[in-house]
Amino acid sequence: MMMRRAEDGSVRFYCTAGAGMEAFLLDEVKRKLNATEVEHIPGRVFFRCRSNLHAMMRLKSAERLFLLLRKAPPTSLPTNPAKAASVIQQRIVGNPDLWSAVMSSWSSLQAELNECPGRGQKRRRDEDKESLNPPTFRVSCRCSGVNARSYNSQNLNRVIGMAISQQLGWKADLREPTVEVNVYISDDHCVVGIPLLRQPLATRSYLKHTGLRSTIAWAMASLCNLQEASVVLDPMCGVGTILLEAVQECPNGVFIGMDSDGAQLKKAVENVHAAGQKERVLFVQSSCMALPLPSSSVDAVVCDVPFGRKFSCGMDMSAALPHLLAEMERVLREGGTLVLLLSLQLSSLIKKLVPSEALESQSVGSTSETDVFQGPLNSLLLQSKHRVSLGSTDALVHTYTKTHVPRDAQVSDMKCTV
Numbered sequence: 001m002m003m004r005r006a007e008d009g010s011v012r013f014y015c016t017a018g019a020g021m022e023a024f025l026l027d028e029v030k031r032k033l034n035a036t037e038v039e040h041i042p043g044r045v046f047f048r049c050r051s052n053l054h055a056m057m058r059l060k061s062a063e064r065l066f067l068l069l070r071k072a073p074p075t076s077l078p079t080n081p082a083k084a085a086s087v088i089q090q091r092i093v094g095n096p097d098l099w100s101a102v103m104s105s106w107s108s109l110q111a112e113l114n115e116c117p118g119r120g121q122k123r124r125r126d127e128d129k130e131s132l133n134p135p136t137f138r139v140s141c142r143c144s145g146v147n148a149r150s151y152n153s154q155n156l157n158r159v160i161g162m163a164i165s166q167q168l169g170w171k172a173d174l175r176e177p178t179v180e181v182n183v184y185i186s187d188d189h190c191v192v193g194i195p196l197l198r199q200p201l202a203t204r205s206y207l208k209h210t211g212l213r214s215t216i217a218w219a220m221a222s223l224c225n226l227q228e229a230s231v232v233l234d235p236m237c238g239v240g241t242i243l244l245e246a247v248q249e250c251p252n253g254v255f256i257g258m259d260s261d262g263a264q265l266k267k268a269v270e271n272v273h274a275a276g277q278k279e280r281v282l283f284v285q286s287s288c289m290a291l292p293l294p295s296s297s298v299d300a301v302v303c304d305v306p307f308g309r310k311f312s313c314g315m316d317m318s319a320a321l322p323h324l325l326a327e328m329e330r331v332l333r334e335g336g337t338l339v340l341l342l343s344l345q346l347s348s349l350i351k352k353l354v355p356s357e358a359l360e361s362q363s364v365g366s367t368s369e370t371d372v373f374q375g376p377l378n379s380l381l382l383q384s385k386h387r388v389s390l391g392s393t394d395a396l397v398h399t400y401t402k403t404h405v406p407r408d409a410q411v412s413d414m415k416c417t418v
Contacts, residue, residue: 011105013036014046014071014193015062015201020388024061024219032058041189046071053109053196060218060245061203065110066182066193069102070094070220079150081159089163092183092192096168103135106179106194113197135178136163136171138297147188156183162213175264204244204276209267211239212304216341216397218390221246221398223384224300224335228252233287233298235328238283240268242302247277255281256298258288289323296333296405301330307343307395313349321346322353329377338380347385354400356382379404 012078017025025045028037033055035047046068049056051059056065075091077084093099118198141156151159160183161172178191184191204214220242224232230253234243259265265283272281286292296370305324307317328338343349351357354377380400387396 001003010036010048010050011088012046012048012068013056013064013196014044014068014191015059016044016064016066017062018389019043019394020115020211021061021215021219023386024215024222025059026211026293028061029057032191044184044191051111057197057201059201060222060248063215064200064202065196067102067106067194067196069098069181069194070190072190073185074145075147075185077147077151077185080133082149085159085163088160089167092160092190093163099168102194103179106196109196117284123151129394134168134170136173136176137161137179137181138172138174138177139181139183140184141183143185145185146188147185156185168355192389198398206241206244206271207241208270208274209239211241212341213390214241216390217242217249218245219306219388220302220304220339220341220397221249223339223397224249224302226250226253226300228256230299231297232256232300232302233288233291233293233331234302235291235324236303236306237283238264238304238306239266240271240283242279242304244271244275244277246302247275247280253280256293257281257283257285258291259283260285260287289320289327291327291331293331295330298331299333300337301328301332302339305343305346307346317346318349321349324381325350325353325377329380332402333377334402334405336402337383338402340398340400342398344394344396346388347398350398353377354380354382356380356400359369372402 010361015029016027019042021214022040022042022045026038029045029047031040033047033049033051035049035051037046037048039046044118045062070092072091075087077087086190112408121338132255139157139161141153141160143153144150159398162179164170164181165172177193182193202213202215207214218362224246226246226249230250231395232246232250232253233256237243237259240257243255246253256382257265259268262285265285268283269278272278272283284292287308296373305317305321332338379402381403383399383401385396385398
């Protein structure tokens with residue numbers, strides 16, 4: 001499939017996405033960009049749209065944004081370098097007119113990005129003249145599968161670069177190229193594109209301190225079913241990454257972050273100030289095991305439950321999980337949403353605590369009836385699970401709805417009232 005501009009002026013793009021994030025990105029490009037021809041392969045979502053570059057920069061679940069040059073079936077490269085160069089020239093580089101059309105679109109989008117009111121006509125003419133010259137480039141190739149047995153990325157970068165120079169007349173520049181040509185070759189796909197932005201979309205300029213990856217934090221916030229004036233709680237907020245993503249999605253919401261670690265809360269406050277949201281988020285130093293909030297007082301609870309070496313906390317989370325879940329269930333109102341990011345181990349454990357998860361396990365035969373512990377959290381109804389990658393490990397995002405207020409909670413509230 002070759003990239004071309006349609007009659008309506010739309011262009012083919014693609015975004016890279018972390019493992020497990022493709023479904024979020026598919027929904028986002030359809031909803032925010034009114035995109036068409038939306039499709040995906042693992043780690044990439046392709047689409048056509050007329051949206052301007054600034055609109056595409058507001059995609060929150062994407063890693064990087066590219067103009068699509070070519071999306072083709074898998075390319076098998078001969079082990080002989082000379083023959084491989086011929087195949088690359090035909091199947092990866094292809095028609096020079098295609099590259100000229102893509103560079104024309106790339107130049108237009110860069111002009112849109114850099115446009116400012118004070119730019120003079122002379123500077124515009126100079127930039128237009130420069131855009132007609134052959135660009136400098138470098139190749140960034142990622143190869144997997146059968147081809148990776150014969151060629152490493154460095155070798156392919158060189159072979160593809162030579163093919164581009166010979167076919168297009170472009171000059172290689174490894175240090176400060178005009179464009180970077182990205183090539184992805186696997187046993188299933190061959191994708192060629194040019195990135196539109198120097199910084200990844202996943203980089204958030206408003207974060208002074210980083211914690212959970214921003215794309216996953218946004219995905220968790222998007223699952224909270226936020227409405228006007230929603231009250232959102234993160235009982236183990238760390239540096240506040242999830243809350244800052246949620247603030248972007250719900251301008252009139254109320255956001256509360258809690259953490260027992262004062263140093264983490266200090267960083268969270270600095271993040272909120274850097275993002276210009278200091279009036280929107282309240283931070284409280286508190287234990288997640290005894291939340292200082294009334295029962296049924298928040299609309300959504302969202303939490304990256306700590307695990308692993310980097311983000312672990314002082315407590316044994318496996319032992320603490322039942323009480324932690326009970327506290328989250330208590331403060332959540334009926335109809336509210338609970339979103340949790342859990343390690344694979346904690347995800348397995350929670351099946352024994354939430355009846356709806358236990359029944360699901362029984363239905364697929366993964367857990368025997370004698371293994372299932374019908375826990376007290378019977379007001380939580382499982383809505384979805386999403387497996388996502390955290391780099392060195394995977395995790396699961398669980399989403400629940402609170403269907404009713406448990407009877408013991410009602411009795412407890414009555415006693416407090418009396």
